[in-house]
Amino acid sequence: MGRKRKSGVSLNRLWRRLWHWVLHDDMALLPAPRADTLPDIEGGEHNLLSKQQVRADLRLEFDLWQYSEPTVQYPDVLQLFLDDRPAAVATRSWDSPIQADELFIMLDRIYLTEGLHSVYYRVTLGLSGVSGDSQVFSFVVDTTSPDLGDNRGRLVFPPDAATDITARYLELNGDQVVAQVPEYYPVRVGDMLTPYWEQAAVGSLAQPDKVLGVGDLGKPIELTFTGAQIRALGDGRRYATYRVTDRAGNESNLSAAVELNVSAAPLPRYWPAPQVRDSSNGGVSNVLDPTKALTGVTVWVPANAAFNPDEIASIYWGTPGTTGAAQTQARISDTGPWRGFITKEQVAACIGKTLVITYGLLNHPELPASDPLRLIVSVIDQQYLPQVQSQAAINNSGRISLSTLTTGDTITLRPWPLISTTQKIRLWAEGTGQNGLASEYVMLDATPVTSGQINSGVSVALPKAWLQTLRSNSALALYVRVSFDAGENWVAFPASGGITVVA
The missing domain is CATH 2.60.40 (Immunoglobulin-like)
Known part of the structure; x- marks a missing residue:
């Protein structure tokens, strides 16, 4: 009775394998495995492993395939293939339903050699014996440290800063010193250059890093030491070095040091009165x-x-x-x-x-x-200022004779000290009208000085028609004010009085 039951079970399993094989004899291409690589960057290697990853076995993960029904008698088997090797480099099998945390296989670190690698896996279903391959996963192993080349990569400073960095140099050069990095190998996108500015060339006092992008390739690489960084360590003998760390984490040696004398403290400004x-x-x-x-x-x-x-x-x-x-x-x-x-x-x-x-x-x-x-x-003392003049009165003993005037009198003022076109002038006459009241005639009213007047002085007309409105034998006075500050303040010039208007 028992033997019949065992035979029935075996026969059932046989039919299940047969139907499994018939239905699933052509497995679709499986998804590629995957690993925890460094994030890709523009111009950088795709799926690059970090230096730390290469030091241990590489964990490759994958998704669960369809139709997986492993048993002790008919386990699912996964084989991992690397590059062009015909034999699998790693194998894993499951004889019970596969859990999510079991969907990985380890690639031995001995296979993580320098360069580009490709892996794929083959799954063989236990029940049907049908096999299927995955897509390929490619990754890069980089274990080579950057080589600083000849002269151990010693930085090249501008000639006028190669030995002494002064406060004056910083003032004239944007408060910074720019040094050129000699060519090293290999130069790659993502390389990180760490400069050091120190009192001893030990590579411990780091300045801000410079990370190379696509635009940095094919042209000189420069490191900038700012005035603030230089002054922070004070004056004296200083050493400039750097090291290169590539994206995988491989470090170069510390570069050869450049010894510089720093006198970057700002010049003490002593500015006595002018x-x-x-x-x-x-x-x-x-x-x-x-x-x-x-x-x-x-x-x-x-x-x-x-x-x-x-x-x-x-x-x-x-x-x-x-x-x-x-x-x-x-x-x-x-x-x-x-x-x-x-x-x-x-x-x-x-x-x-x-x-x-x-x-x-x-x-x-x-x-x-x-x-x-x-x-x-x-x-200006009054003795240096010219007096306004009546030409008719000068020619007639201080009297303006209306009978001798054709159109009027000419009033003049010689050029005065510091005369310029930025100044303004007021010039007017005061007399007594026929009605006995004061009468005024303005010839210039805050009028700008002209360029011709600078050398020749001022000459304006006092009309005969206004002079005829004055009482005969009355006194006439001429007044001048000049503003040296464009009208803000006015300076009185010597007036001309004692002029008599006669018929």
């Missing part, structure tokens, strides 16, 4: 007589002011943005004092005012300005 030529010491402030600046004035930057050669000092005449303020420059040579020039127009616009004069480094507003010089530009 001086103005021909000004006099008035105690708290200096005083400038504008008649001593008829062609302009020179501002001196003291010889002991701390500048680098070829820097440019920016001199501020007055507070920027205020009326009369100006800015000029002085190029720094080897010896001072250094001179900046202020034009006569700029001097004239400050007549009667107190200025603050300073200087600094051109295009470096972050640096504080120099000690200030307070300068008073005094008013």
Whole structure:
């Protein structure tokens, strides 16, 4: 009885294998195995293994195939094939339903040699004996460290920074030093270059890494040491090195060191107050007589002011943005004092005012300005200012005779010290009308000075028609006001009185 039951079971299994074979004798191409490789990057190797992965057996995972019904008598078998090897390099079998955490096979590390590899697996179903192959999975093994080549990859610094890196060099070169990396082998996308800036060439004080992209290939590779990084370690003897780590994690040796002398601490800026030529010491402030600046004035930057050669000092005449303020420059040579020039127009616009004069480094507003010089530009003494004149009165002993005038009188004013087209003039006459009341005639009313008047002076007409409205034998006076600062303030010039209007 028992023998019949056993025979029946065997026969049932035989029929199941037969039907399994009939139905599934042509297994579709199975999905490729997979491994935990490094993420792909543009231009880099596809499915690259890390250095750590190569040190152990490689775990290859796969999906469960269809029609899997393994038993002890008829197990499912998986064979792993590598590259062009005809024999399987690894085999695994299952004699019971396969669990999710069993869907892997290990590839021995002895097969993880340098280069490109391809693997696929073959599954043989236990019940039917039908076999099917998977798609191919390719991966790359890289165990070669980058070779820095001749001279151990010693960095190449610019000639003017190859031995000394100064604060001046950093100022002139964007606050950085750029060194070129000699050609090494192999250069690949994803290579990471780690520079070191240290007091000893040991490769421990790393600066920010540089990772090569596709655009870095085929051209010189550069490493940048910023002024902030250089100054952080202070002045003295310093050593620049680097090492290359490829994407798989293989490291080169530390490069040969470049020894440099660093004096990158910013120049201590000592900027004493400027001086103005021909000004006099008035105690708290200096005083400038504008008649001593008829062609302009020179501002001196003291010889002991701390500048680098070829820097440019920016001199501020007055507070920027205020009326009369100006800015000029002085190029720094080897010896001072250094001179900046202020034009006569700029001097004239400050007549009667107190200025603050300073200087600094051109295009470096972050640096504080120099000690200030307070300068008073005094008013022009009346003795230096011309008096307005009536040509008719000059020719007739101080009288304007209406009977001798054709169209009117000519009123003149000679050029005055520091005259310029930036100034304005008011000129008017005052007399007594026929009704006994004051009468005024304005010839110029805040009128800009013209270029012709700078050399020839002012000449305007006083019409006969207005003069005839005045009472006979009455007095006439001529007045002038000039603004040296475009109308903000007015200076009275000597008036002409004592003129008599007669018939």
